Amino acid sequence: MPLRKPPLRNHHDERGATFTEFGGWDMPVEFDSIKEEHLSVRDSVGIFDVSHMGEIEVSGPDAEQLMQRLTTNDVTQLSAGDSQYSMITDEDGNIIDDTVVYRLPDDDEADYLFIPNAGHGEQMHDRWKQFRNEWELDAEIRNATDDYAMYAVQGPDAADAVGEATEESVTDLSKFEAMYATVAGVRCWIARTGYTGEDGFELICPWDDAETVWDAFDCQPCGLGSRDTLRTEMGFLLSGQDFNHENDPRNPYEAKVSFTVKLDTEFVGRDALERAKEEGVEETFVGFQLIDRGVPRHGYDITNTDDTIIGTVTSGTMSPTLSEPIGLGYVPTDYADPGTVIRVMVRGRSKKAKIESTPFLNDK
Amino acid sequence: MSFEVPENCNYLESHEWVSVTDGTATIGISDFAQDELGDVVFVELPSEGDELAQGDEFGVVESIKAVSDLYSPVSGTVTDINDELESTPELVNEDPFGDGWMLEVEVDDESELDDLLSADEYRDQIE
Numbered sequence: 001m002p003l004r005k006p007p008l009r010n011h012h013d014e015r016g017a018t019f020t021e022f023g024g025w026d027m028p029v030e031f032d033s034i035k036e037e038h039l040s041v042r043d044s045v046g047i048f049d050v051s052h053m054g055e056i057e058v059s060g061p062d063a064e065q066l067m068q069r070l071t072t073n074d075v076t077q078l079s080a081g082d083s084q085y086s087m088i089t090d091e092d093g094n095i096i097d098d099t100v101v102y103r104l105p106d107d108d109e110a111d112y113l114f115i116p117n118a119g120h121g122e123q124m125h126d127r128w129k130q131f132r133n134e135w136e137l138d139a140e141i142r143n144a145t146d147d148y149a150m151y152a153v154q155g156p157d158a159a160d161a162v163g164e165a166t167e168e169s170v171t172d173l174s175k176f177e178a179m180y181a182t183v184a185g186v187r188c189w190i191a192r193t194g195y196t197g198e199d200g201f202e203l204i205c206p207w208d209d210a211e212t213v214w215d216a217f218d219c220q221p222c223g224l225g226s227r228d229t230l231r232t233e234m235g236f237l238l239s240g241q242d243f244n245h246e247n248d249p250r251n252p253y254e255a256k257v258s259f260t261v262k263l264d265t266e267f268v269g270r271d272a273l274e275r276a277k278e279e280g281v282e283e284t285f286v287g288f289q290l291i292d293r294g295v296p297r298h299g300y301d302i303t304n305t306d307d308t309i310i311g312t313v314t315s316g317t318m319s320p321t322l323s324e325p326i327g328l329g330y331v332p333t334d335y336a337d338p339g340t341v342i343r344v345m346v347r348g349r350s351k352k353a354k355i356e357s358t359p360f361l362n363d364k
Numbered sequence: 365m366s367f368e369v370p371e372n373c374n375y376l377e378s379h380e381w382v383s384v385t386d387g388t389a390t391i392g393i394s395d396f397a398q399d400e401l402g403d404v405v406f407v408e409l410p411s412e413g414d415e416l417a418q419g420d421e422f423g424v425v426e427s428i429k430a431v432s433d434l435y436s437p438v439s440g441t442v443t444d445i446n447d448e449l450e451s452t453p454e455l456v457n458e459d460p461f462g463d464g465w466m467l468e469v470e471v472d473d474e475s476e477l478d479d480l481l482s483a484d485e486y487r488d489q490i491e
Contacts, residue, residue, distance in 0.1 A: 034428045035403040225402070225429050293450075295406050295426045318405035318428055325406075347424065347431070 006051035007149050007210035017223060023118025023240070025052035028223040037226035038320040041196050045155035046222040049214070054121030055144040055204065057110035058128065062137035067112050070131060071101060072252060072269070074262040075112070078103035083176045083191055087252050087260050088116075088124065093272030094249035097124065097239060098257070100193060102178055110142070113189070113204075117239035121145040131268070149210035153217060154200030154230075162201045165216045166190065170201065184216040195227070197234035197364045229317050235287050235328060235358025241298055242285065242314040242328060251276050254330065256285045256358075283311070283330045287358035288342060292351035296327035301345040302353075310335060313344060319360060326360050327353075368395040369487045370461055374437060374480035377489065381461065382437035382480065384471055389438050392465045393425060393456065396490045401427035404456040407449040409467055414442045416469060418476050423466070425456065438476050440469040 003026035006012075013019075017028035028049060031037060040046040058067055067075045073086035083102045087095050097120045102113040116124040125143040132139050153162050163171040167182040170190050178191030186209040194200035205213045228238065237243055237257065243250045251269075252261050253276050263274050290296055296316030301309045316327030327344065335342055340355040373381040379397035382389050398404065406426040416422055416436040423434040445467045448455060456464040481489065 029429065030402060033403050229428060293406065293408070295431065297431065318426070320403075320428065 004052075006049055007207050008049055008051070008214055011211055011214070012049065012221070015221060017221070020224060022224055023052055023120070025118055027052050028221075029225045030223045031221040034223070034225035034229060035320045037220055037222040038229050040220035041155045041198055041222060041226065041230055042321055043156070044219070045153060045157040045161045046220040046226070047214070047217045048152040048154065048222045048224075048227055049149070050152050050202070050227075051149040051207075051210070052118035053150050054116035054118065054124065055148050055150070056114050056116060056121065056124055056128065057142045057144050058112040058114070058139055059110040059142075060139035062132075062139045063111040066128065066132055066135075066137050066139045067101060067114070068265055069135070069267050070128060071099065071114070072261045072267055072273070073101070074265050075101060075103070076265075080105045081178050083178055083193060085257075085260055086114075087257060088127075089252070089267070089269030089273070090245070090249075091269055091272065092249070093251040093269040093276055094245060095243045095252060095255060096127075096245045098237060098243075098260075100191075102189070102191065105180070113144075115150075120239070147207055148204045149207050149213070151203045151205075151214065151217075152194050152196070152200060153203065153219070154194045154196040154198045156199060158198065158200040161217055161219055162190065162203075184212045186213050188213060195236055196230040197236075197359060197361065198230075226320075228315075229320055232315050232317050232326065232328060233319050233321055233360045234364060235360065237285075238315055248312075248330075250285070250330065251281070253277060254281045254284055280333070282332060284333050284336045285314075285328065286331055286336050287356045287360055288327050288329070288344070288353045289356045289360070290325035290327070290344060290346075290351055290353045292353075293325075294344075294346040294349070294351045295325050296344050296346060296351075296353070302329055302331055303343045303345060303350065304335065305341060305343060307343070307350065310342070321361060326356070328358075331355075367399065367490060368461065369483045369490075371483045373461070373483065374477050375483070375486035376435055376437050376480060378433075378435050380435055380437050382477070384438075384474060384477065387471055387474070388443065389440065389469045389471045390465050391422075391437060391467050391469060392460055393434070394486070394490075395460050397432075398457045398460045398464070401425065401430055401432060403428045404453045407453050407456065407466065409445045409449070410442050412442050412445060416440060416442065418479070434466070436469070437480055438469060439472045442467055443470050444468040
């Protein structure tokens with residue numbers, strides 16, 4: 001199947017980006033240097049093209065009920081212009097996808113917008129329709145992934161950059177608040193959200209206006225490479241790696257995102273998650289730092305000091321901020337306390353590591 | 365984009381370069397290779413005294429995004445390694461044919477250089 005191209009594929013190519021396949025999309029992985037891009041976001045500001053993320057609009061009298069029953073967080077807490085991080089779980093409480101749910105303004109055509117991960121848009125669209133029909137709810141679901149471009153402007157100077165680019169004042173938005181604002185004459189949905197651990201904004205604009213909005217920002221373009229190192233330093237989950245519904249199903253308690261689970265709401269997987277909470281989990285998501293030299297990578301075995309395999313590295317990199325090799329993965333809860341010494345098999349060699357609390361950056 | 369391909373070196377298809385002076389080979393990775401890898405964060409090298417045969421894996425270079433094995437262009441004994449790369453692996457990006465060199469090998473048989481790519485042949489490979 002040919003890779004889907006974000007609207008600025010050629011624009012990024014002319015800028016000298018290199019590309020990678022991600023979730024079925026041909027996305028820029030690096031513009032200048034992953035390290036340079038990473039440090040721009042930690043020190044000043046960078047802009048990411050994340051148009052590979054899905055967009056699903058949900059509208060109608062039962063939109064709220066449908067959203068409530070298919071996501072783990074409590075959507076009734078959202079006022080117009082609010083958003084929340086949430087999980088989409090199966091009957092067993094395992095994570096199918098993570099998402100941000102936006103409650104749109106009352107005069108909008110749709111009531112909710114949610115953002116599935118790259119390559120999950122169609123699956124979520126089908127899931128929402130299937131359950132709507134099963135539950136006989138009155139709601140319309142639209143897969144709008146091809147209608148919108150999405151950018152993330154992230155870093156300590158993001159508010160200045162977005163403030164300068166918008167006609168309306170968006171810098172008063174609190175974390176997870178959103179509004180419509182105009183960038184270079186284009187109406188954008190702008191939210192104070194992001195996945196780097198820095199202050200920042202995500203902008204959703206019409207696909208056809210993608211270049212106008214991108215060009216309104218004069219800051220370091222960043223690819224998926226630095227997005228990955230930034231989120232790894234924060235201990236944030238990457239869909240398909242840190243949870244993988246097909247190959248390594250994990251529930252939100254194992255994945256350390258229990259704050260997204262509101263058991264006093266009704267949703268698919270609730271009963272299973274109530275049991276998981278009562279019984280506790282056997283394995284849990286941890287961060288670790290390699291003490292020996294080497295770089296941990298996705299798929300490497302984690303062992304205990306007796307060389308027994310106890311887990312797998314789900315994400316790993318050399319942290320550009322810390323200049324230390326860091327990783328994420330699942331281990332038995334007995335090994336989860338910070339300071340616990342474990343080992344990681346790096347290309348056939350056992351390397352000493354220790355469990356660290358996340359985020360890896362102390363000031364985040 | 366044009367890459368530096370010094371004429372006084374020979375090359376492996378796997379992008380290592382070698383330059384021999386007075387029976388001692390200096391070995392590193394090419395400008396093209398460092399650019400493909402991106403930010404180099406870790407280089408694992410053999411120990412002095414190790415014996416290498418031509419084509420042997422002698423170490424590993426890791427960037428933020430990728431990991432690559434390193435292969436020896438010649439047979440011989442490792443006489444020196446670039447210790448600087450332990451603390452400043454980015455030298456491989458900054459100066460792949462200079463300060464980013466990786467190891468020196470006392471060459472067993474200089475005729476092995478005939479098995480390697482010339483600068484022109486290597487340039488053809490990467491262009």
